Amino acid sequence: MAKERPTAEKGVEDRVLAYGDRAVGQGQATTANPTAQPQPVKPPTPVDLILVDPRGAVPSSVPAALAAEIGAVRRNGWTAPLSGMVNAVFQARKRGMTSQQERFQAGKMDYTFYLVEGHSSAASSWKEVNDWLLDHGLIDAGRGRAYFEIAKSAWEDSSKIGFGMPPQQGFAKAAVVKVDALRKSAKSLPIDRAMLNVLKHEFAHMCGADHGSAGIMLPQAPLAGTPAYDDKAMQRIFLDLARLIASQEPQLKAAYERGNL
Numbered sequence: 001m002a003k004e005r006p007t008a009e010k011g012v013e014d015r016v017l018a019y020g021d022r023a024v025g026q027g028q029a030t031t032a033n034p035t036a037q038p039q040p041v042k043p044p045t046p047v048d049l050i051l052v053d054p055r056g057a058v059p060s061s062v063p064a065a066l067a068a069e070i071g072a073v074r075r076n077g078w079t080a081p082l083s084g085m086v087n088a089v090f091q092a093r094k095r096g097m098t099s100q101q102e103r104f105q106a107g108k109m110d111y112t113f114y115l116v117e118g119h120s121s122a123a124s125s126w127k128e129v130n131d132w133l134l135d136h137g138l139i140d141a142g143r144g145r146a147y148f149e150i151a152k153s154a155w156e157d158s159s160k161i162g163f164g165m166p167p168q169q170g171f172a173k174a175a176v177v178k179v180d181a182l183r184k185s186a187k188s189l190p191i192d193r194a195m196l197n198v199l200k201h202e203f204a205h206m207c208g209a210d211h212g213s214a215g216i217m218l219p220q221a222p223l224a225g226t227p228a229y230d231d232k233a234m235q236r237i238f239l240d241l242a243r244l245i246a247s248q249e250p251q252l253k254a255a256y257e258r259g260n261l
């Protein structure tokens with residue numbers, strides 16, 4: 001009798017009940033235990049953007065602008081900019097050449113960019129550049145071999161401005177920007193803006209992001225204006241920062257070594 005209700009009608013009733021249950025649940029969540037202490041807020045993790053500038057090529061406005069623009073990256077659907085999403089504070093500074101000891105000790109939240117000459121009479125050699133990468137802990141073997149090949153060809157090609165080495169499943173990473181090649185490509189464009197765009201492009205590579213079909217991750221980073229990261233690059237940057245923040249260096253190093261035998 002009353003039990004023989006059509007299935008469709010019962011379905012409607014179930015949905016309504018389910019909605020009511022959820023509404024009650026939310027009410028309880030917001031009013032339960034009003035005297036509870038708020039959870040302690042975890043301090044943000046510092047992310048260091050280190051601009052190694054042995055020849056004074058970096059305009060003074062660039063470090064602060066780089067940190068601000070990366071921290072402010074915001075993907076559709078995120079409830080906060082990148083800095084809030086991963087609870088990090090981005091800070092950037094320029095400095096002179098690193099020592100080998102400093103390169104050995106680069107930590108998981110250090111993003112080191114070398115801004116050097118590639119083709120002028122003051123050029124660094126590939127041997128030097130290769131040594132910096134190895135000192136940072138990057139492995140030139142296994143799957144890592146391909147990244148060294150890409151780096152060497154970018155270094156030797158005067159039409160290429162630089163490269164960024166990804167950490168894969170570890171944390172070692174570094175980027176190299178040839179400031180003479182950058183100046184040549186930028187021609188009369190503002191050099192600070194062009195440099196920022198290249199640094200943002202290489203930062204994404206240091207987070208494991210690939211090239212895209214639009215925006216700042218085009219294979220040749222646009223040097224003018226403020227092109228955005230494509231959606232895939234933003235997701236990659238977010239995931240890789242979250243991975244590093246949540247992980248311990250010895251475990252990351254071991255995973256990287258296992259992956260590049």
Ligand SMILES: [Zn+2]
Pocket residue numbers: 163201205211218219
């Ligand atoms: Zn690239």
